[in-house]
């Protein structure tokens with residue numbers, strides 16, 4: 192799978208216009224995953240042709256709406272924990288005409304393992320940090336999900352350090368060769384991005400945007416053991432730099 196992922200990412204420039212057409216007319220909503228990150232997800236996910244996308248953390252539904260448009264033949268199952276947030280109504284209104292979206296409320300860390308079916312992919316944008324990372328490993332450990340995406344895993348975060356050490360096959364939306372083309376998708380969203388993160392790659396430094404990681408499933412990885420390592424990392428965690436959306 193890592194070969195097909197590498198080919199898809201290397202081919203990003205030729206896919207940019209098609210993605211642009213898919214998201215035409217969608218405005219950027221505060222707290223949302225950036226278009227460049229969703230472009231990365233789409234490129235990666237096309238290699239496994241998911242029938243369903245499981246989403247953890249919907250807020251105002253920016254990522255949910257883009258998933259709905261980018262995967263018109265898949266079902267988008269979106270789980271949000273906070274049903275009392277004003278975001279819930281905003282998301283419901285925004286997504287009311289998307290026939291392939293199912294909106295659920297609850298703790299996704301409990302719900303999605305049971306909901307997962309072979310061939311689903313998952314996007315985790317809450318819970319954050321090492322809790323989100325342990326959740327990702329637990330989904331991969333089911334052996335049903337070929338790709339799990341973890342948001343806010345930019346350079347300098349505890350999650351990125353963990354991936355660098357234990358999961359070298361992870362790919363990132365902020366890889367310089369990718370960002371060189373994909374940053375143009377973020378004209379609107381970049382205004383709410385911390386300035387230190389904005390176009391950092393273009394200035395020759397690593398890091399861009401909030402950072403979406405793609406964790407491809409591999410049968411030889413012991414995900415239960417990695418969850419234990421992640422729990423240990425949590426005990427000795429240094430605070431991550433502020434890279435989450437406002």
Ligand SMILES: C[S@@+](CC[C@H](N)C(=O)[O-])C[C@H]1O[C@@H](n2cnc3c(N)ncnc32)[C@H](O)[C@@H]1O
Nearest residue numbers: 223224248249250252253254272299316317318
């Ligand atoms: C940054 S927001 C999501 C933004 C959204 N993905 C977008 O692009 O518009 C994070 C959301 O995750 C939710 N969340 C946190 N923990 C969760 C959990 N265990 N299950 C489901 N949702 C959770 C929070 O309530 C919050 O609304």
